[in-house]
Amino acid sequence: DIRPVTRALLSVSDKTGLVPFATALVAHGVELVSTGGTAKAIADAGLPVKDVSELTGFPEMMDGRVKTLHPKVHGGILAIRADKGHQASLAEHAIAPIDLVVVNLYPFEATVARKADFEETIENIDIGGPSMIRGAAKNHNDVAVVVEAADYEAVLAEIAAHGGTTLPLRRKLAQKAYARTAAYDAAISNWFARELKEEAPAFRAFSGKLIEALRYGENPHQSAAFYASDEIRPGVATARQVQGKQLSYNNINDTDAAFEAVAEFHPARTAAVVIVKHANPCGVAEGASLEEAYAKALACDPVSAFGGIIAVNRTLDAASARAMVEIFTEVIVAPDATDEAIAVVAAKKNLRLLLTGGLPDPRAGGLTVKTVAGGLLVQGRDNASADDLDLKVVTKRAPTDRELTDLRFAFRVAKHVKSNTIIYAKDLATVGIGAGQMSRVDSARIAARKALDAAEALGLKEPLTKGSVVASDAFFPFADGLLAAVEAGATAVIQPGGSMRDNEVIAAADAAGLAMVFTGVRHFRH
Ligand code: 93A
Numbered sequence: 001d002i003r004p005v006t007r008a009l010l011s012v013s014d015k016t017g018l019v020p021f022a023t024a025l026v027a028h029g030v031e032l033v034s035t036g037g038t039a040k041a042i043a044d045a046g047l048p049v050k051d052v053s054e055l056t057g058f059p060e061m062m063d064g065r066v067k068t069l070h071p072k073v074h075g076g077i078l079a080i081r082a083d084k085g086h087q088a089s090l091a092e093h094a095i096a097p098i099d100l101v102v103v104n105l106y107p108f109e110a111t112v113a114r115k116a117d118f119e120e121t122i123e124n125i126d127i128g129g130p131s132m133i134r135g136a137a138k139n140h141n142d143v144a145v146v147v148e149a150a151d152y153e154a155v156l157a158e159i160a161a162h163g164g165t166t167l168p169l170r171r172k173l174a175q176k177a178y179a180r181t182a183a184y185d186a187a188i189s190n191w192f193a194r195e196l197k198e199e200a201p202a203f204r205a206f207s208g209k210l211i212e213a214l215r216y217g218e219n220p221h222q223s224a225a226f227y228a229s230d231e232i233r234p235g236v237a238t239a240r241q242v243q244g245k246q247l248s249y250n251n252i253n254d255t256d257a258a259f260e261a262v263a264e265f266h267p268a269r270t271a272a273v274v275i276v277k278h279a280n281p282c283g284v285a286e287g288a289s290l291e292e293a294y295a296k297a298l299a300c301d302p303v304s305a306f307g308g309i310i311a312v313n314r315t316l317d318a319a320s321a322r323a324m325v326e327i328f329t330e331v332i333v334a335p336d337a338t339d340e341a342i343a344v345v346a347a348k349k350n351l352r353l354l355l356t357g358g359l360p361d362p363r364a365g366g367l368t369v370k371t372v373a374g375g376l377l378v379q380g381r382d383n384a385s386a387d388d389l390d391l392k393v394v395t396k397r398a399p400t401d402r403e404l405t406d407l408r409f410a411f412r413v414a415k416h417v418k419s420n421t422i423i424y425a426k427d428l429a430t431v432g433i434g435a436g437q438m439s440r441v442d443s444a445r446i447a448a449r450k451a452l453d454a455a456e457a458l459g460l461k462e463p464l465t466k467g468s469v470v471a472s473d474a475f476f477p478f479a480d481g482l483l484a485a486v487e488a489g490a491t492a493v494i495q496p497g498g499s500m501r502d503n504e505v506i507a508a509a510d511a512a513g514l515a516m517v518f519t520g521v522r523h524f525r526h
Contacts, residue, residue, distance in 0.1 A: 001167035003142055005159055008100035009052070009077070010042070011035040011068060011129060013107055017149040019045045021102075024156050030100070035067050036060055055096070068128040077101060077135040081142045100155070100165070101136035102146045105129040105180075109187050113232055118195070125188055130181045140174035141167070147180045183209060187230045194365075211237065217249045224249045231366050234358040235259055239333065242342060244352030251309070251331055254279055255354065258311035259333050261416035263359040264386065265313045267335070270428075272313045273297045273320075274416075277304045280436065284413045285429035290320035296429035299464075301450055302327075302457055309333070313359060316341040325351065335359055363388075384521045386412035391517040394497065394506050399515040403469050403492040407517060410471030411494045415523040421473035422447045422481070424465045424490060431464035432488070440472065440481040448488035465489045473523040475499040479508035486512045496522040 008030050012018055015038070022032060022042045032049040034042055042049040052068055053059050060067040076098040079086040090097060106126035116124070136145035144165040146155060151173065158165050208227025217224035226247075228237050236255045241247070247255070258276035265272030265286060273293040275283040283300035287293030290312050298305050309331045310324055316337035321344040324332060332345065333354040345353045366381045386408050393399070399407060410425035417423065417435045422443040424432035432451035434443030451463040466489035475498050476482050482493065482505055493509060497518030509516045 002162045002164040003081075003099060003144070003170070004164040005030050005099045005144070007031045007033065007076075007096055007098050008102060009033045009068075009073065009098045009132065010038050010102040011052075011132070012038050012102060012104045013126075013129075014104045014149065015041050017152055018042070019047075021149075021152040021156070022047055022049070025100075025159075028156075028159050030159075033098070036064070063123075065127070068132060071095065073098070073132065074135055077132060077143060078139050079142075080139065098136075098143065100144045100146070101132050102152075103129045103133050104147060104149070105133075105184055108184060108191075109230060112187070112191050112230075121191065126184070130184060133177045133181055137174035137177035140170040144170045145173050145177045147173075147177050151176070183230075190230055212246075214249050214252075215246070222249075226252060233360045233364065233366065234335070234356040235360055236333065236354065236356075239354040239356045242337070242353040242355055243346060244331070244350055247331070247352060247354075250278075251352070254309045255311070255331050255333050257281075257416065258309045258331075259356065260360065260362075261413070262311040262313045264362050264412050264415070266387075267313045267359065270313075274311045275300075275305045276309045276311070277307070280417055281413060281430070281433060282308060283430055283433075286409065287428070290314055290317060291323055294320050294323050296427075298323075298327075299454060299458060300430045300433065301454055303453070305329075316345075316353075318344050321345055382415060382523060382525070384415070384523070386415070389519050389521060391494075391519060392497070393515070394502075394518050395509045395514060395516040397510075397513060397515045399469075399492045399517060403515060404517075406469040407471065407492055407494040410469055411519060411523075414471040414473045415525070417473065417525065419473050419524045419526055421471075421523070421525070422485070423471040424448070424451060424468040424485075424488065425471065426464055426468040431468050440474075440476060441484050444470075444481050444484035444488070448484065451488065463489065467491055469494065471495070473525065475502070475522075476505045477501065479504050482508050482514075483512075486514065490514070492516065494519060496520060498522075 008025055018041055026047050033052055033055055034049050035052050039049050039051050056070040056072045072095055075095040079090050079097055106124045108124045111121050111124040133145055133147055136143045158169055208229050211226040211228050214224040214226055216222055236252055254276045257279045258274045261281055262272050262274040270286040271290045271293045272286045274281050275297050282304035283297035285293045285296030287296055307328055307330055310329055312334045316334040318340035321341040325348050329351060331352045335356055335358050337355055345351055363383050363385050367378055368381055370377045406425045409428050410423045413430055414421045414423045420437050420440045420443045422434035423430055424447055432447035434447030437443040448465055451465040455463040468490050469492040470485040470490040472495040475496050477499050493514055493516040
């Protein structure tokens with residue numbers, strides 16, 4: 001199943017590694033055929049190369065839209081070598097077989113990323129390239145197809161060792177080729193969907209480029225891999241890992257949760273820190289500095305913070321890094337870090353440090369995807385920001401300025417905690433987080449219980465929920481959840497409102513002297 005390589009067609013937009021690859025092919029006696037720019041690059045290196053127009057008898061035309069779309073090219077790629085009829089067609093039409101197709105496509109994704117205008121983006125949709133790739137991959141029994149420079153070496157190694165390519169390599173390359181054309185078309189379709197502003201309702205193609213295979217998934221018996229999507233958003237998928245061992249599936253999931261949460265806090269307004277454990281925040285705080293914010297976030301639940309993931313919204317500095325390395329932490333993720341902070345983290349060999357180069361825009365659109373048996377559930381991101389809330393006071397007492405600041409803070413955090421969520425906050429720090437309970441009352445009680453534990457650990461006389469504010473991700477269906485918060489010492493409440501029993505809940509709040517505001521926005525997160 002070795003197929004010698006006599007003739008190769010090279011047509012690449014990204015010319016990385018092209019000349020050394022072409023040089024090696026020529027050394028192995030391979031005849032090269034190329035499109036305009038690729039042929040020029042090869043000829044400039046002093047190598048023999050035939051222009052594709054020589055093969056087709058047609059010039060490249062229509063601004064390059066038609067260069068390789070011709071039977072002389074596609075016949076040479078698709079002909080089955082062992083088929084007598086195909087051989088006869090080759091002979092009849094004087095078509096030379098092509099044994100190796102090397103194509104990388106017009107940079108459509110990069111064109112979108114640099115926000116080119118509509119016309120230019122359209123022009124960067126490659127037609128001839130995918131056609132050759134798909135043809136060569138279909139005919140992988142006879143033809144090898146290479147869609148990225150990373151595979152040049154493997155092809156050369158086989159030619160050197162066997163005088164041609166082996167079937168297993170050609171099959172692997174064919175698989176990769178279709179992954180590439182599928183991802184390419186998905187990127188085009190998704191760009192159209194965004195241009196048409198049809199977010200959730202439009203059918204979206206899903207595609208990803210493999211970042212790396214992971215050791216395992218959520219549990220050791222599950223396989224896993226990490227893929228980059230075509231969404232342009234700084235985060236764990238695009239981050240630079242400065243140090244530490246490979247991220248695990250759970251690390252990636254938790255780091256994402258932490259970083260998306262911390263991005264809710266605009267760095268020009270405040271320093272903020274989020275500590276995450278099992279995809280839920282166990283401490284969130286704002287402060288005058290990251291160091292201060294970290295201390296406040298840690299105080300919320302120092303027990304859970306052990307082995308957690310820390311996200312910060314500003315450049316990580318040495319003072320905060322020094323505080324962070326005091327306990328065992330899995331990951332620190334930051335937009336950036338000072339050299340001094342990087343040096344502090346370096347002392348902890350296993351601690352992973354990720355730098356993203358920026359914060360994602362919490363108001364940006366985009367989709368979330370969840371698989372269900374036999375289907376995909378797709379929705380627009382929850383991009384409602386606490387900065388845009390139109391708060392409505394529903395109680396006799398209006399919140400004080402201080403309460404109001406904490407209420408906004410608490411609701412900002414509630415968005416990033418699994419439902420049912422109850423958040424107690426005081427002085428721009430969470431003091432009790434109740435997450436993921438089936439009943440809202442339980443969340444309120446658990447959050448209060450955790451605040452008691454934290455107070456005990458810190459040697460305080462009373463829990464920090466005394467005089468706190470409370471946020472609920474969704475309305476209180478009954479007054480009981482609210483009463484649990486009153487019992488814990490909350491003085492003000494923020495919640496979406498909209499329950500059939502809002503009046504009961506408001507009456508209970510008034511009776512307890514609470515101030516309550518409705519957001520009209522719900523933050524379910526399941
Ligand atoms: O505009 S196209 O869709 N029409 C074609 O016939 C065609 N053939 C190859 N684009 C086409 N290509 C693409 O040209 C390749 O996929 C490659 O990305 C690029 C290489 O052009 P050049 O060799 O001129 O740099």
